[in-house]
Amino acid sequence: MTASADLPRNTGLHFDPAVVEAVRVNTPATLRRAATLPGRRSVKKEWQAAWLARAVSMIDLTTLSGDDTPGRVRRLCAKALHPVRADILDAIGLPDLTTGAVCVYHEMVPVAVEAVAGRIPVAAVSTGFPAGLTPFDLRLREIERSVAAGATEIDIVISRRHVLTGDWAALYDETAQMRAACGDAHMKAILATGELGTLKNVMKASMICMMAGSDFIKTSTGKESVNATLPVSLTMMRAIRAYEAASGFKVGYKPAGGVSKAKDAILYLALLKEELGDRWLRPDLFRFGASSLLGDIERQLEHFVTGRYSVGHRHALG
Numbered sequence: 292m293t294a295s296a297d298l299p300r301n302t303g304l305h306f307d308p309a310v311v312e313a314v315r316v317n318t319p320a321t322l323r324r325a326a327t328l329p330g331r332r333s334v335k336k337e338w339q340a341a342w343l344a345r346a347v348s349m350i351d352l353t354t355l356s357g358d359d360t361p362g363r364v365r366r367l368c369a370k371a372l373h374p375v376r377a378d379i380l381d382a383i384g385l386p387d388l389t390t391g392a393v394c395v396y397h398e399m400v401p402v403a404v405e406a407v408a409g410r411i412p413v414a415a416v417s418t419g420f421p422a423g424l425t426p427f428d429l430r431l432r433e434i435e436r437s438v439a440a441g442a443t444e445i446d447i448v449i450s451r452r453h454v455l456t457g458d459w460a461a462l463y464d465e466t467a468q469m470r471a472a473c474g475d476a477h478m479k480a481i482l483a484t485g486e487l488g489t490l491k492n493v494m495k496a497s498m499i500c501m502m503a504g505s506d507f508i509k510t511s512t513g514k515e516s517v518n519a520t521l522p523v524s525l526t527m528m529r530a531i532r533a534y535e536a537a538s539g540f541k542v543g544y545k546p547a548g549g550v551s552k553a554k555d556a557i558l559y560l561a562l563l564k565e566e567l568g569d570r571w572l573r574p575d576l577f578r579f580g581a582s583s584l585l586g587d588i589e590r591q592l593e594h595f596v597t598g599r600y601s602v603g604h605r606h607a608l609g
């Protein structure tokens with residue numbers, strides 16, 4: 292994920308409480324629209340494998356467990372570099388397909404960096420993941436240590452209490468300091484949306500994190516009881532659109548946690564295309580944070596090349 296001519300890095304905006312005050316979310320309409328998403332229109336058959344391959348290229352293949360070992364991380368990295376059987380990749384004409392990145396705890400960064408050998412980025416969850424309740428100075432040091440160890444993407448967690456108490460200035464300051472600690476590494480701000488109470492809070496927190504310079508906004512750690520959902524995704528994508536209108540910067544989106552089926556991946560991509568447009572359908576502006584999605588996509592691609600494909604979605608993408 293590097294800044295390019297058509298994608299200048301988000302440098303943020305000054306804190307402006309008026310932006311937060313102006314946030315409006317029509318929750319019933321958002322829920323209604325999300326509910327209509329599964330089951331409209333058809334993906335054209337000739338496009339299905341291409342869309343699943345696209346989804347693979349945008350996965351942050353993740354292991355975030357207390358019992359992670361170097362061996363497990365090496366296997367994860369091997370899978371990220373060869374995500375689908377070679378004969379299937381040859382059949383769909385994408386022999387060099389990889390996932391977007393691997394995502395690991397700080398302690399596993401050196402192992403992952405060595406294993407991927409520069410072919411794909413290593414993302415680290417830093418800042419006291421998943422609760423983000425370690426001392427603030429240690430959270431900043433953790434970011435610096437992860438970057439020094441070779442992570443080029445840092446997934447930070449926000450302090451949920453700043454959202455729940457409406458302390459938007461504190462959320463802005465905290466996020467801006469984390470962004471500064473990232474240096475050249477790109478920062479994904481995890482909102483832990485399942486703990487923020489309302490879609491309005493999700494929208495406000497999204498705006499603040501983008502104003503503070505986040506390169507991506509991400510739904511969840513995967514450890515909350517509710518992780519990525521379509522209504523939350525709709526809300527965060529609309530925040531990204533509003534932020535682009537205000538600042539000119541395109542910010543990336545990462546749904547994470549519980550996205551494990553190929554048909555769900557298709558739904559997210561359909562929503563992304565409709566809400567933000569084709570430019571977001573690339574790894575520099577979209578990622579799935581997922582540990583098991585790749586397995587289902589691989590099965591569907593296998594069925595596709597053997598003529599037994601049936602992912603069960605009905606969205607038009609191509």
Ligand SMILES: O=C[C@H](O)COP(=O)(O)O
Binds near residue numbers: 355513
């Ligand atoms: O950010 C990634 C998530 O922790 C992965 O969650 P998952 O194991 O439910 O796919």
